[in-house]
Each structure stands twice: as C-alpha cells, then as structure tokens.
Amino acid sequence: MKLEKITNESRRRYDDACGTAHGLELIGERWALLIVRELMFGPRRFGDLRASLPGLSANVLTQRLEGLEAAGVVVKRRLPPPASVQVYDLTDWGREAEPVISELGRWAARSPGHDPTLPLSPVSMMLSFRTMFDPRKAGKSRMTLGFRFGFETFVVTVADGELGVRRMEADGAEVIVVGSPESVAAAVYVGAGMEGLEISGRAEVFEQFVDFFELPPKAG
C-alpha cells in the first residue's frame, strides 16, 4: 500500500527545485487555478464553486479542494452561527497567487485563439478589471460603481490611479450596472455599448469607466 502511494505521488512530481515546477505541483492540476480564481474575492461554498465552474464535476472539485488545502493554499472553514455553513477560503498566501492569475490572463488575452464570447463568471469579470486597468487612462478620476450579476454584487472603486474590487452590496455606488458578465465584458472590452445592461444612477460614470480599459493587441 505504501509503495503504491509513493509511486503514485512521485510519478506526478516534477522533481525539480525550480519554483515554477513546484508551483505547478501546487496549482498546476486541471481546474485548480480556476478554483483559486473563484475564491479571490472571499470565501465560497462548494455549490458556488460548482455553479461558477460548469464542466467541473463534484468529485474532481472535492479532490482539488483537498489538494489545495493540503498545500496550504485553501482553508476549509465553518461560518459562525447562524449561517453555520461550510465554506472554502484562500489563505493569505493563497491570495497572493493573484499575480499568477493576472499574468496568465494578460498573456493569454493576446492569443489568436482567444474567444471572448464564451461564458464568463462574475469573478472572472471583476478580476479582469484589475488586470486590464490602465492607471494612465484613469488619471485622477474618482468613482464608485456597483455591478450586479444575479445574486452576486461587487463594488468597484477608482481612486488615485488604483482600482479596487470588493464583493459587497452596492448601495452607495454612483452608478449600478446590472446584467450578465458577458454583457459587461462586451461593453468594456469590445466597445459594444450598453446592450443587455440595465444602468441606474449616473450612467456617464460608467461610460467614463469603460475608457479606462483596453485589450492588448493580438499576437501573430
């Protein structure tokens, strides 16, 4: 039994002291990095993760969460009563993997094979703001925007050339944008206008916000 275990593990290792190779052992398995991505704005439940990652089956999600927990990237917690619900959250160190996700996304956005019309999770959309935000275009602008995708709500703040995203209610925002992540992506990155979006509050703030982003040129 023990021998089997050793071979199973060792054949899956890279046996390489390079940090990159070790990183692949931690978050390089299929779906792992996307699970980390979905946890980037705070804890989520098992079912939330499944809903955000269509195509990921429950047993694989269980395995990945176990692996990520063993690696110290994820912690399994139980929310205090009365919620008393089990959630998965990133450790502080796990949250520091955001640059890995950003750089990979920024690089892959230039791929000739990238299809931006596929479905998009709310978290992906919000993370892309942080990745694609251009501080020079924002200049000294200050604004607060709310985004609502079904039951998920985020608040985006722009101030001092920095963009922040938090998962929270959007009551105090200057403008609230309601729609699908895909419609928001079309408006921000394709310049498709506001089709499919319901905008309440100061729509001109969102129009200004859209200009802070630009997709990098395609390679090849």
Place this chain on the structure above:
Amino acid sequence: MKLEKITNESRRRYDDACGTAHGLELIGERWALLIVRELMFGPRRFGDLRASLPGLSANVLTQRLEGLEAAGVVVKRRLPPPASVQVYDLTDWGREAEPVISELGRWAARSPGHDPTLPLSPVSMMLSFRTMFDPRKAGKSRMTLGFRFGFETFVVTVADGELGVRRMEADGAEVIVVGSPESVAAAVYVGAGMEGLEISGRAEVFEQFVDFFELPPKAG
C-alpha cells in the same frame, strides 16, 4: 469520427472567456510551462529538452511541442546549413510568457513544501536570477559574470539596476563560475558559500553578486 473529435476537444476545454482559463488551455497541460521555460533563452533541440526535463518521456514531449506549435507559442525550425538541425523556439509572443513563469515561481518559492535541494536545470537557475534579483540591493553596481554548467554557458550582466541573461560564451566576463546549478543555487540563495564551485577571475565580483538576491519568507 467527427463526433469523437468534438468530444475529445471539448472535454479538455474550460469553456470560459476568462483569459486565465484560455491560458490554461494553451500552456496549462502537464509539462507545457516547463518546456516553455527551457526555451526561454533561445532555441533548443528535442534531445536538449529531454535532458533538461528528466521524467518527461519522448512521446509526451512530442505531443506538447505539437500543441504549443498549434497554439502559436512555439515554432519548429531547421537551423541553416551546415548545422541543419531541427530546433524548437518560442515565438515572440511565447517569449512574453516569462512573467507567468516568474510570478508562479516567485509565489511558489514561499511554499512550505518547496524543496530547494532537488535537481535544477541550468535554465531554471538563470531564470531564477531574473525573478529574484533585487535592484535596490544592486544599486549602481555594474558587472559581468559567466556561468558554465557542463556545456551550457550563460553570461549575466548587471547594470543600472537591471539584470540580463544571455546564453553565450563567457570569454569577456569578469568572473567565471563553473559548477552545477544546484551549487550555484546553494551559494546564492542559501548562503552556502562556494563549495562545489570553481571560480576563475575576480571572485569578489561573484561574492558581491550573491548579495543581490534573497529568497522571500516562507508562508505559513
């Protein structure tokens, strides 16, 4: 036949417009990112890659190279006569994946499970210089160092707070360091001194160089 093909491809996709997900489709398969890493300092032959990546079998390497070529990350070329040898090289866009490798390595170096005593490829060692270099520690220092690992030779230059690495002969370097990648890593990152290294030229330059690097603190 056609139906099979569709399912084969689709079950391997993430069906996600997120750039990160697409990035995983491009370079997320097992070994793929390490192959890209090995090509980071210029073209390599099939056998070079095998030698640098022990544990990677020939058939998988063939598949990965095909996939990376189809993705536009890698090009297969034939060197002009008299060499007339087939090599694999990164496209310009493929070479821009270096930040992905760096960020993953930087993040994973903080893992409690990272074992820096495993074998290391020459390219990994040189890339780690670029990842872990601290411009503030280097200040205004200027230096040129040669590193020789068996038949592979690199030249590292430090100037104006920047570190450059090129695969080339080390004739003009102020100091030449000969040894294994593991010994160099021990000297630079563990402060293990010069055991296992043969240093010719101005050894004090290498001693100064070593102080430009520091491993980040472990997480957890």
Place this chain on the structure above:
DNA sequence: CGGCATCCGGGAAGATACTG
C-alpha cells in the same frame, strides 16, 4: 441541498522498445 464516496468509460500520462 451540500459534501463526499463509489463505479465506470475514455483518454492522457508514463515507461519501454523500436525505427528512419
């Protein structure tokens, strides 16, 4: 329903041997 174990089919990874 949320979380997890189990079984199965297909395909990918890995080892070895072989060919041009």
Place this chain on the structure above:
DNA sequence: CAGTATCTTCCCGGATGCCG
C-alpha cells in the same frame, strides 16, 4: 538524434447514491 509504436497505469469527467 529525433521521434514513433505500444502497452500499462492513472486521472478526468459523468452518473449514481449515501448521509447529514
């Protein structure tokens, strides 16, 4: 040297079912 061919092992993904 640069890959193929083949075979085994294991992982992924889907379905089902159990249990709280």
